[in-house]
Each structure stands twice: as structure tokens, then as C-alpha cells.
Amino acid sequence: MKTIEQKGMYKSFPRSGKDVSFTHYCPGCGHGIINKLIAEACAEMGLQDETIFVDPVGCGVFTYYYWDAAHISAAHGRASAVATGTCRARPNAVTIAYQGDGDLGAIGFNNAFQAASRGEKFGCIFVNNSLYGMTGGQMAPTTLAGESTTTTPFGRDPALTGYPLHVCEVFSQLKAPVYIARVSVADTRRIMQAKQAIRKVFEIQRAKKGYAILEILAPCPTNFKMDPAAAADFCINEMEKEFPLGVFRDETERENPAPAAIPQAESCAALFAEKDALEPACDDDAFAERRFKFAGYGGQGILSLGLCIAEAARLERRHTLWFPSYGPEQRGGSANCSVVVSGKPIGSPTVEHPDVLVCMNRPAYERFVGDMREGGIVIVDETVPILVEPPKGVKLVVWPAIRMAEEFGVPKAANTMMLAAMKKLGCTGLKGESLEESLVASFKKKPALGEKNRELLREAEKKGS
Amino acid sequence: MTKFVKGNEAVVMGALYAGCELYFGYPITPASEIAHGAAKWFPMLGRTFVQAECETASVNMMFGAAGAGKLSMTATSGPGFSLMQEGISYLAGAELPSVVVNVNRAGPGLGNVYPEQSDYTPAVKGGGHGSYQTFTLAPASVQEMFDLTVKAFAMTAKWRTPAIVFADGLQGQMMESLVLPDSGLPKYDFSEWASEGTPKTRANLVKSIYLDAAQQERFNRHLQEKYAAMAADAMGEAYLADDAEILIVGYGISGRIARTTAEALRKEGVKAGVFRPITLNPFPREQLAAVAAGRKIMAIELDAGQFADDVRLNLAKAGLGAEAAGVVMINRMGGEIVSVDDAVKTAKEMLGA
Numbered sequence: 001m002k003t004i005e006q007k008g009m010y011k012s013f014p015r016s017g018k019d020v021s022f023t024h025y026c027p028g029c030g031h032g033i034i035n036k037l038i039a040e041a042c043a044e045m046g047l048q049d050e051t052i053f054v055d056p057v058g059c060g061v062f063t064y065y066y067w068d069a070a071h072i073s074a075a076h077g078r079a080s081a082v083a084t085g086t087c088r089a090r091p092n093a094v095t096i097a098y099q100g101d102g103d104l105g106a107i108g109f110n111n112a113f114q115a116a117s118r119g120e121k122f123g124c125i126f127v128n129n130s131l132y133g134m135t136g137g138q139m140a141p142t143t144l145a146g147e148s149t150t151t152t153p154f155g156r157d158p159a160l161t162g163y164p165l166h167v168c169e170v171f172s173q174l175k176a177p178v179y180i181a182r183v184s185v186a187d188t189r190r191i192m193q194a195k196q197a198i199r200k201v202f203e204i205q206r207a208k209k210g211y212a213i214l215e216i217l218a219p220c221p222t223n224f225k226m227d228p229a230a231a232a233d234f235c236i237n238e239m240e241k242e243f244p245l246g247v248f249r250d251e252t253e254r255e256n257p258a259p260a261a262i263p264q265a266e267s268c269a270a271l272f273a274e275k276d277a278l279e280p281a282c283d284d285d286a287f288a289e290r291r292f293k294f295a296g297y298g299g300q301g302i303l304s305l306g307l308c309i310a311e312a313a314r315l316e317r318r319h320t321l322w323f324p325s326y327g328p329e330q331r332g333g334s335a336n337c338s339v340v341v342s343g344k345p346i347g348s349p350t351v352e353h354p355d356v357l358v359c360m361n362r363p364a365y366e367r368f369v370g371d372m373r374e375g376g377i378v379i380v381d382e383t384v385p386i387l388v389e390p391p392k393g394v395k396l397v398v399w400p401a402i403r404m405a406e407e408f409g410v411p412k413a414a415n416t417m418m419l420a421a422m423k424k425l426g427c428t429g430l431k432g433e434s435l436e437e438s439l440v441a442s443f444k445k446k447p448a449l450g451e452k453n454r455e456l457l458r459e460a461e462k463k464g465s
Numbered sequence: 466m467t468k469f470v471k472g473n474e475a476v477v478m479g480a481l482y483a484g485c486e487l488y489f490g491y492p493i494t495p496a497s498e499i500a501h502g503a504a505k506w507f508p509m510l511g512r513t514f515v516q517a518e519c520e521t522a523s524v525n526m527m528f529g530a531a532g533a534g535k536l537s538m539t540a541t542s543g544p545g546f547s548l549m550q551e552g553i554s555y556l557a558g559a560e561l562p563s564v565v566v567n568v569n570r571a572g573p574g575l576g577n578v579y580p581e582q583s584d585y586t587p588a589v590k591g592g593g594h595g596s597y598q599t600f601t602l603a604p605a606s607v608q609e610m611f612d613l614t615v616k617a618f619a620m621t622a623k624w625r626t627p628a629i630v631f632a633d634g635l636q637g638q639m640m641e642s643l644v645l646p647d648s649g650l651p652k653y654d655f656s657e658w659a660s661e662g663t664p665k666t667r668a669n670l671v672k673s674i675y676l677d678a679a680q681q682e683r684f685n686r687h688l689q690e691k692y693a694a695m696a697a698d699a700m701g702e703a704y705l706a707d708d709a710e711i712l713i714v715g716y717g718i719s720g721r722i723a724r725t726t727a728e729a730l731r732k733e734g735v736k737a738g739v740f741r742p743i744t745l746n747p748f749p750r751e752q753l754a755a756v757a758a759g760r761k762i763m764a765i766e767l768d769a770g771q772f773a774d775d776v777r778l779n780l781a782k783a784g785l786g787a788e789a790a791g792v793v794m795i796n797r798m799g800g801e802i803v804s805v806d807d808a809v810k811t812a813k814e815m816l817g818a
């Protein structure tokens with residue numbers, strides 16, 4: 001198609017590599033007509049400065065040669081995902097994605113469908129020419145039953161390849177889109193209707209109404225292997241039978257709900273700065289690095305016990321690291337965590353050989369006791385039967401954590417009971433006050449519980465032996 | 466002032482301090498806390514969080530946001546990282562700034578959610594199609610999860626190629642102290658090339674297509690020159706390396722194991738040192754060569770040797786062919802971590818001690 005000074009188009013097309021003023025489309029190609037209509041609508045509505053076109057991969061790939069507005073050229077099938085990013089990044093712009101029926105209907109269907117479902121604020125112009133134009137006329141999801149293409153040389157056989165995909169009808173099942181319609185550019189009357197519909201898509205975007213999709217039936221004479229007139233007839237007589245024209249939804253007047261308000265912060269500092277944040281760690285060669293392992297069932301407060309030691313270490317400005325078991329390991333009820341406390345920057349984060357091992361159940365004890373470092377200490381709940389001896393040089397302490405917590409009437413505090421043992425045995429290398437302070441702080445949201453636990457800790461220390 | 470946070474949370478904070486405006490992501494263990502933090506904190510600061518329908522969508526949403534001149538990010542792990550490779554190639558081909566965080570889990574296939582460093586090749590060498598490179602950073606602590614995320618934004622904005630923050634499951638999940646800075650990065654102005662939907666940017670075009678072979682070659686040469694210039698921003702850290710007879714090389718979590726290993730060896734009288742690359746692409750070749758010459762070299766890694774091969778390559782390119790030939794690797798896979806005991810043993814064997 002020849003174009004001479006079309007509204008909304010560049011005067012000539014140097015981006016094509018040649019200083020020409022005709023497009024690359026074949027004679028009678030639907031894209032050529034649609035390109036002209038889109039350019040006109042954009043210019044006539046005064047939207048060239050604020051429009052961002054997201055271009056496809058397909059025969060429409062070079063629309064950036066023609067339309068005088070900003071462009072982003074997407075990967076094959078991804079224009080709707082790209083347009084999502086663009087309209088989210090530039091909510092004041094008018095974002096228009098342009099996609100073919102292989103691009104949108106096949107490789108990129110889910111991206112287009114999900115963008116429609118989210119109600120992204122962009123307009124999608126979807127060109128249905130019933131096949132892949134650019135790559136040589138292969139079958140598209142929209143290919144008609146019986147239509148012959150280069151990959152359905154005997155005609156599309158629904159028994160093997162199913163039936164044509166009705167994009168508008170499928171998208172009509174979604175709640176979010178405000179406008180869904182199908183038009184054609186196969187004759188003058190249809191072109192005039194298409195032009196109005198294209199303007200509508202721009203208008204919806206200018207007014208920030210929401211997602212709109214316009215399917216346009218378009219002839220591809222080259223791959224239909226027809227002259228332009230016959231190709232246009234095919235569009236009208238065959239394609240429209242399968243893909244009836246019409247407006248599937250027009251809810252442009254509907255009120256869209258505004259997003260619910262959420263708490264706002266002024267700056268990163270306001271969001272993340274803590275009132276009583278601790279001083280950074282400092283180096284102290286005199287402090288011997290300690291590695292802790294805590295293990296038991298989920299719900300026994302194992303991870304919080306580790307965090308409590310970590311926080312106490314931070315109070316004393318030690319280098320501190322806490323690492324939980326995660327993923328499926330957590331399921332099936334077991335939990336463990338590691339803590340490293342050091343006077344210098346911590347190297348390896350893993351606790352291969354614990355200096356201190358705290359076990360709340362038998363599997364935990366049996367899994368980790370053999371790893372102990374010589375001179376280390378293992379604290380186990382008295383409910384754990386000791387069927388495996390700790391390695392030589394490792395001290396074993398049996399402690400009634402679970403029973404004491406029950407006797408105090410706070411069965412959940414078994415971990416606090418274990419902390420009492422650690423404090424009493426002096427095996428943490430940390431001050432008693434730090435351990436208490438950290439314990440209380442761990443109940444920041446329920447201060448009464450914090451004080452209660454401090455009491456229990458002191459009681460347990462006195463009582464336990 | 467310090468906070469005690471997970472590595473994954475530190476990444477989100479770093480992104481926000483760096484001025485990242487949009488987050489696009491799809492859940493996957495062990496990276497999901499990044500999406501959780503982003504879902505909460507981005508909107509609280511008036512920024513945008515979108516849960517994408519898949520990782521292909523996430524990366525293309527970033528393409529759309531970056532093409533419109535805004536900094537954005539995503540985070541994922543192995544399988545999602547694979548899905549993003551096409552999009553990362555497009556980002557590189559269109560010279561768009563974006564940050565992808567890969568919290569490496571064990572592979573191949575579904576593998577498991579425990580730490581590996583096995584995505585080394587796609588994370589460091591450009592895992593998609595075409596001759597492109599990313600700016601790849603390898604944090605080794607919660608502090609670095611923050612700092613290197615900030616750095617990733619600075620580098621992707623400077624070099625206009627995607628930046629990869631390459632971490633692992635352990636670092637994502639562990640908690641350490643984090644010192645927050647007083648301020649973040651300055652705001653960038655991309656209006657010279659971005660399609661922003663403004664009068665000023667109306668003539669801009671974001672694309673990765675060069676239909677003409679000569680043009681494509683010219684563009685590719687431009688890219689290669691740019692990648693070569695990135696070497697100026699390579700970073701690495703040497704520890705106890707000055708008098709070392711054996712140099713232990715490792716990045717990320719393996720770099721920390723290397724540190725403890727060197728300290729353990731020193732206690733036994735073996736002069737061991739550490740070199741930890743902080744950027745993997747550009748690889749800190751000169752910095753490594755400066756401490757590697759004449760040393761025995763042991764690489765620690767959680768993969769099948771992809772990193773050790775890169776160490777050999779970089780040593781050889783630095784003219785240290787003999788050192789390259791002598792590199793010994795110690796590795797674990799599947800979510801297992803190299804133990805300090807094993808590393809010490811291997812080092813001693815290398816020295817015949």
C-alpha cells in the first residue's frame with residue numbers, strides 16, 4: 001500500500017533503512033489499512049505526545065517505521081506483558097499494544113488474557129488474519145477449519161488441531177475489561193466502523209477507564225494466495241462466519257472502584273528506621289566464636305529461642321547470624337535453626353560442629369549430637385531418651401523444660417525454660433542481663449507476656465537442676 | 466543503626482533505597498520473601514507491585530517499565546530464572562536497565578529449594594540468546610544483599626545492561642545485622658532514550674531489532690566495547706592473601722566458607738588466604754591475578770565446577786597459565802554445603818602437608 005503524508009505517520013520512513021514513503025505491507029494487507037487508521041486516530045485526537053505504542057513481532061513489527069509517537073518493540077507474544085509494565089510505569093500516558101493472532105492468540109495468549117483479567121490500563125489492537133503472516137503463512141489458533149496453510153497443507157483438520165480460537169468471546173468471560181469488540185477492514189463500510197472503534201480504544205485510555213481489546217479481521221492476500229479483492233471477500237464471507245463482528249462489551253460508562261487506601265510512609269528511612277535500633281557489631285578478639293544449634297518440633301519455639309540468643313548477642317554488639325531450616329524440611333513438624341555469635345566477621349554461616357546444642361525431642365538429639373565439637377554442651381529435654389551417647393568430651397545436661405513449663409501453667413514457655421538452662425549453665429558467652437532483655441524484647445507486641453517470661457526464666461533457673 | 470533481617474528482606478530494602486519504582490514477580494522458594502516484602506513496602510512508598518502470571522511475564526513487564534524509563538526489578542530462583550532468559554536477552558539487546566535477583570536453589574529441573582550456585586553460567590555468561598553480558602554481583606552477607614542490590618541499580622543504570630544479583634537459598638533465608646545508609650541513589654533521567662509518553666520522548670524508540678546485518682554487527686561491536694569497559698567496575702576482596710601459599714577462591718556463601726577455612730588452616734600453621742569475587746561479570750581478573758601469582762589455588766563452590774573453570778579461564782587470560790592448570794576444586798551439590806573440615810583437608814592434601 002502506498003501512503004502519502006498520512007495523518008499521524010512520519011512523512012517518510014527512514015527507520016526502514018531506506019528513505020521511502022511507502023510501507024512494507026503487501027498490496028491489500030489488512031495491517032496497512034489498520035496502521036493508517038491507528039495513526040489517524042492518534043493524531044486527530046491529539047494524543048501523539050502521550051502515546052506509547054508497544055509493537056509486536058509479526059508483520060506488524062515495523063509499525064515504528066510509520067506511527068509518529070514513542071514506541072517499545074516487544075518480544076514475540078509479549079506485547080501485553082510489556083504494555084503492563086509500560087502502563088504501570090507511565091499511568092499518565094496512553095499505552096497501546098498491537099498484536100497479531102499468533103502473537104496474542106498462541107505464544108502470548110496467557111499474557112494477554114491475564115493482563116485483561118487484571119484490568120491493565122492499556123488498549124490492545126488485535127489483528128486476526130487467520131494465520132502467521134510474517135513467518136510464511138502457518139496455522140494460527142484462529143485458522144478456520146479446512147483452511148489450508150503451510151502447516152495445514154491439507155486444510156485445518158479439527159479432529160487433529162481443534163477449532164478456531166474466539167479471543168473476544170473468551171475475554172468476554174472476564175470481569176475487568178471495559179470494552180471488547182470485533183471489527184473488520186475488508187471493505188469501506190467496515191473500515192469506517194473500525195475507525196470509530198479504534199478511536200474508542202484511544203478514548204478509553206485517555207480517560208483511564210481500563211482495559212480495552214479490539215479484534216480486527218484483516219486480509220493477508222499473500223498467504224491466502226489470493227488477489228486483494230478475493231482476500232477481502234474471504235474475510236467477509238468465510239472469516240466473519242466464524243468470527244461474527246460486533247461489540248461484546250461496552251462498559252465505558254461504568255464506575256471503576258478506586259484502590260483501597262493502605263498506610264503510606266514518607267521515605268525509606270521513615271519506613272525502615274527503628275526506634276531502638278542497635279549499634280553495629282564491633283570486633284573483639286577476646287570473644288571466642290560460638291556456634292549454636294536449636295532443634296525440636298515446630299511449635300516448640302525453637303526458632304524464637306535461636307532468635308532470642310541472636311538478639312542478646314546483638315545487644316552486646318557481637319557479630320551475629322541466624323539461619324532457619326526452611327522449605328519442606330519444616331513440614332512434617334520438625335524445626336531447627338543455627339546461630340553463630342562471634343567477635344569478628346562471621347565466615348561460614350553453617351554450624352557443622354555446635355558448641356551448644358539444644359534439643360527438644362529425640363529425632364533432633366539423634367540427628368545432631370554426633371556433630372558436637374569437643375568441649376561442647378548438649379542440653380536435652382528430660383523427655384528425650386538418651387540411647388546415643390554424646391561424643392567424648394561433650395557435656396550432656398538433661399533439663400525438664402517441658403515439664404516446668406507445664407507446671408508453671410504456660411506450656412508454650414518450654415523454650416524460655418531452655419533459655420533458663422543456658423543462662424544458668426553460662427554456655428552462651430553472653431551476659432545474663434542481655435539474655436533477659438532479649439527475651440522481654442521478643443514479646444515487644446505483648447509486653448505483659450515479656451515480663452511474665454522474665455519471671456518464669458528466673459523461677460526456672462532457681463528450680464531446675 | 467542496625468536491623469536484624471533476612472537476606473531476602475535486605476534485597477527489597479536495597480531496591481527501595483536505590484529508587485526502584487516497580488516490582489514484578491512470581492513466587493518461588495527460596496526467593497518468595499522478596500516478593501512478600503515488595504508487596505508490602507513498595508505500595509507503602511507509593512511505588513508499584515504487580516504479581517505476574519509467570520516469570521516470562523515478569524521479565525517482559527520489566528522490559529515495558531524500563532522502556533518507559535523507570536527502574537524495576539524482579540526476583541526468582543532457578544526455574545523462574547530459566548524462563549526469564551529470553552527476556553534478559555531482549556533487555557540487553559534494547560540496552561534497558563533492570564535488576565533480576567536469582568536466589569539460587571538446587572537443580573536441574575525442579576531440584577529442591579536448598580542452596581546451590583549452579584546457575585553460574587546463565588547468571589554470569591548471559592543465559593539467553595545472542596552475544597550479550599549482564600552485570601552480575603554476588604553478595605555474601607545480609608549487608609551485601611542490601612549493598613549489592615543498590616549497586617546493581619547503579620550499574621544497570623550506568624551500563625544499560627541488566628544487572629543480576631546472584632545469591633543462594635542460604636543467604637536469602639539467613640538473618641544478620643543490616644546497617645542502613647542515610648540516603649539512596651540519585652534519581653535517573655532516561656528521557657534521552659526512553660519512551661515515556663511525553664512530548665520530549667515522542668521520537669524515541671526502544672527496540673532490539675536490526676534487520677540489516679551490517680547494522681546488527683555495528684551494534685554488537687558497540688555492545689562488546691561497552692562490556693569490555695565494564696571491567697573498570699569489577700570488585701573483589703582479598704583476605705589474609707599477602708603471604709599465603711594457598712589461595713582459596715570462592716564467591717557468595719562459598720567465599721565465607723573460604724574465610725573460615727583459611728582461618729582454620731592458619732591456626733594449624735598453614736598460610737592460607739582468600740580471594741572472593743564480588744562481581745562475577747565483570748570478573749575481577751586483575752585483582753585475582755595480583756594475589757594468585759605463584760600460589761596454589763583451591764576453588765570452593767556449590768556446583769559442578771562452572772566457577773572453577775571460570776577461575777582457570779581468568780587466570781590464564783591474566784597470563785597465569787601454571788596457576789590456572791593447578792586449580793583444584795572442592796564442591797558440593799544438591800543443597801549440601803562444603804564443610805570447613807573437608808576444605809581444610811583438601812587444602813592440606815594440595816600442599817602435601
Ligand SMILES: Cc1ncc(C[n+]2csc(CCOP(=O)(O)OP(=O)(O)O)c2C)c(N)n1
Nearest residue numbers: 057058059076100101102103131132133134
Ligand atoms: C520466541 C519466538 N518464536 C518464534 C518467532 C518467529 N515468529 C515471528 S512472527 C511469528 C508469527 C507472527 O504471526 P502473527 O502474530 O499472526 O502476526 P502476522 O505476521 O500474521 O501479522 C513467529 C512465529 C519469534 N520471533 N520468537
Ligand code: SF4
Nearest residue numbers: 025026029059133220
Ligand atoms: S504477509 Fe500477509 S500480513 Fe504480512 S504484510 Fe503481507 S499481506 Fe500483510
